[in-house]
Amino acid sequence: MSHFIHNTLSGLKELLNKKDQMKTVSDEGEVGNVSCSFNAPIKTTEVEMFESENNIKLPEDYKAFLTLHNGARIYELIDDDGVNIGSGLHLFSLNEVKEAQELEFIGEQGIPIGHLLEDCFLILDKEKLKVGDPNYLHILEFTELSSLNLNFEIFLDRYIISQGVPFWSWPIYTAENYYRTR
Numbered sequence: 816m817s818h819f820i821h822n823t824l825s826g827l828k829e830l831l832n833k834k835d836q837m838k839t840v841s842d843e844g845e846v847g848n849v850s851c852s853f854n855a856p857i858k859t860t861e862v863e864m865f866e867s868e869n870n871i872k873l874p875e876d877y878k879a880f881l882t883l884h885n886g887a888r889i890y891e892l893i894d895d896d897g898v899n900i901g902s903g904l905h906l907f908s909l910n911e912v913k914e915a916q917e918l919e920f921i922g923e924q925g926i927p928i929g930h931l932l933e934d935c936f937l938i939l940d941k942e943k944l945k946v947g948d949p950n951y952l953h954i955l956e957f958t959e960l961s962s963l964n965l966n967f968e969i970f971l972d973r974y975i976i977s978q979g980v981p982f983w984s985w986p987i988y989t990a991e992n993y994y995r996t997r
Contacts, residue, residue, distance in 0.1 A: 818879045823972045827851060827889070836893060839978040848893040849979065854908055857885035865909050869916075869926070871941055874951060876968035877928065885909060890979030903979055905930040906937075924960050925953065928967070932981060937970070954983065 828851075830837050836850045862878050873881075886908035892900045906929040907915060915927035921936055929937035936955040940962075943951040950964045963970060963983055973982050988996065 818876045818968055819972065820876060820879045820968050821883060823968070823975055824853070824883060824887075827975050828853075839890065841978065841980055848895075849890040849903065850888070850893050850899060851890065852888045853884040854886040856883055857881050857909060861909065865912075871926065871944060873926075874939070874944060874967060876966055877939070880906070880967065880971070881909065886911060889975065902933060903931075904974060921955065924955050927955075939967075 831851055834850070835852055836848055839847055839849050841847055859878075859882060862873065862881055866873055884906075887906045888903060889906070890903035892902045894900050907927065912926060912928055915921055915936070918927075921927045921938075924936075924938050925941050926939040927936045928939055931937055931954070934956060938953040938955050938960065940948075940951045940953055949966050950962065952963045952965050952967055952970050953960050954963055955961075965973075976982075
């Protein structure tokens with residue numbers, strides 16, 4: 816399988832200004848300022864050590880991300896004064912993954928690899944990884960675990976294309992119910 820993580824992240828970085836910020840268009844035409852930041856890469860040996868310690872084989876697309884950037888923050892909101900006000904996607908470094916695994920309610924669900932929209936976690940499903948199911952990515956919202964039916968690189972690509980809007984909820988909104996749910 817060919818991974819396009821590098822292309823996705825390179826495309827995003829081309830849109831950033833010198834302060835690693837950009838304007839985005841969100842739901843219903845709302846324009847906002849966001850920032851993106853990327854950690855330094857991690858060595859393959861460190862990824863292998865994590866896999867050994869956790870008795871798990873991480874997916875290749877996620878490992879490709881870690882060897883480019885051992886964590887990132889994507890589409891964090893910036894107010895008019897240039898102050899970061901949160902939100903967006905926080906992809907954990909491997910050390911942050913280890914810390915999040917220690918939180919009982921999260922670690923039981925799988926391997927937490929990121930925090931999203933202030934109240935959700937991205938989770939790698941260990942059982943799906945063990946059997947080679949490519950749709951291994953879940954979202955944990957409060958206490959509800961839902962399959963995204965995606966792998967990491969497709970999720971990241973769609974998240975960037977949708978400019979941080981929760982694209983995975985789009986199918987539930989129809990012309991009949993959209994206006995009642997706002």
